Amino acid sequence: MNGKNIIILGIESSCDDTSASILINGEIKANIVAGQSVHKKFGGVVPELASRAHQQNIIPVVDAAIKEAGIDKKDINAIAFTRGPGLLGSLIVGTCFAKSFALALNIPLVEVNHMQGHILAHFIKNKENRYPNFPFICMTVSGGHTQLVVVKDYFDMEVIGETIDDAAGEAFDKAAKIMGIPYPGGPLIDKFSKTGDAKKFKFPISNLEGYNYSFSGLKTSILYFLQKEMAKNPLFIEENKVDICASYQSTIIKSLFKKLVKATRDLNIKQVAIAGGVSANSLLRSELNRIGIQENWNVFIPPFEFTTDNAGMIAIAGHYKYVKNEFVGQDVTPNARLKI
Numbered sequence: 001m002n003g004k005n006i007i008i009l010g011i012e013s014s015c016d017d018t019s020a021s022i023l024i025n026g027e028i029k030a031n032i033v034a035g036q037s038v039h040k041k042f043g044g045v046v047p048e049l050a051s052r053a054h055q056q057n058i059i060p061v062v063d064a065a066i067k068e069a070g071i072d073k074k075d076i077n078a079i080a081f082t083r084g085p086g087l088l089g090s091l092i093v094g095t096c097f098a099k100s101f102a103l104a105l106n107i108p109l110v111e112v113n114h115m116q117g118h119i120l121a122h123f124i125k126n127k128e129n130r131y132p133n134f135p136f137i138c139m140t141v142s143g144g145h146t147q148l149v150v151v152k153d154y155f156d157m158e159v160i161g162e163t164i165d166d167a168a169g170e171a172f173d174k175a176a177k178i179m180g181i182p183y184p185g186g187p188l189i190d191k192f193s194k195t196g197d198a199k200k201f202k203f204p205i206s207n208l209e210g211y212n213y214s215f216s217g218l219k220t221s222i223l224y225f226l227q228k229e230m231a232k233n234p235l236f237i238e239e240n241k242v243d244i245c246a247s248y249q250s251t252i253i254k255s256l257f258k259k260l261v262k263a264t265r266d267l268n269i270k271q272v273a274i275a276g277g278v279s280a281n282s283l284l285r286s287e288l289n290r291i292g293i294q295e296n297w298n299v300f301i302p303p304f305e306f307t308t309d310n311a312g313m314i315a316i317a318g319h320y321k322y323v324k325n326e327f328v329g330q331d332v333t334p335n336a337r338l339k340i
């Protein structure tokens with residue numbers, strides 16, 4: 001099977017999804033993701049429970065990926081794993097598994113920065129054969145991060161702006177929790193918003209200098225707003241759910257684009273991509289297309305399966321490091337605060 005092929009096993013375990021992927025010459029052959037429902041009743045990820053679930057899931061998930069790809073484990077050329085950023089206990093499980101498996105198979109080990117992985121998902125082979133050209137700007141929006149990144153090359157990236165407090169995904173999830181919507185709230189707020197009136201309620205947009213974001217004020221404003229309204233009418237959330245969701249969602253999306261548009265104009269970069277879990281959001285995707293036409297951008301929107309955490313994005317990052325012979329030794333350790 002192997003010959004001249006480059007076969008990468010990708011492993012992702014930075015938060016609450018255990019994922020393994022097989023990538024052959026940049027093309028996804030398997031991308032298995034095991035979510036963890038154990039966190040639902042807590043309204044957020046419980047780190048200790050996440051690492052325990054990764055321990056249970058990692059072997060079956062890797063096994064399923066190898067079987068689905070129809071390869072033998074001996075065909076794998078290298079193992080790419082998420083070294084950080086993320087929850088330390090979760091990262092330890094993926095890192096230890098990757099190290100042991102690479103040692104057993106006697107193949108090289110490649111470390112991947114999770115945030116670079118989200119961005120490099122745009123280089124996974126696609127039917128249209130359409131990939132961003134360097135330099136491009138990527139707005140990476142996830143549960144843990146909100147970043148504007150100038151991508152000059154596969155591993156030459158500069159963060160020009162980021163959130164100073166909550167991430168965009170957190171802004172979705174925390175508001176959902178206040179409204180009694182289960183975790184993760186982002187996809188449900190997206191769904192409810194579809195039938196809501198986005199102009200019904202007004203929430204504030206932060207106005208920081210430069211390209212940085214802030215979402216904590218928005219979260220506080222929805223909390224106080226709902227407390228006040230619920231005191232007058234205990235059915236307020238129930239009766240206005242879709243309009244609250246639509247108004248709140250549109251505020252987040254507006255603040256995201258305010259800085260993105262500013263950055264692309266200032267730097268005169270017309271290639272624009274989005275990445276990360278929140279890039280699954282339907283309003284974000286449609287606004288990128290709409291504003292993209294106005295601003296004359298060439299836009300790149302990842303397929304749904306590569307927006308939220310997945311090992312396909314780790315495998316593609318691993319592929320580009322593999323061709324550069326960028327390997328790490330058995331002494332590598334995870335880094336919960338790894339920077340781009």
Ligand code: KG4
Nearest residue numbers: 142143144169184186277278280281308309
């Ligand atoms: O990238 P990701 O899977 O994990 C991190 O690295 O954080 O992102 C997860 C985040 C969660 O906050 C989730 O609510 C959000 O992505 N998310 C969405 C949507 N799908 C996932 N937020 C808004 N709309 C969606 N459709």
Ligand code: ZN
Nearest residue numbers: 142276277309
């Ligand atoms: Zn992520």
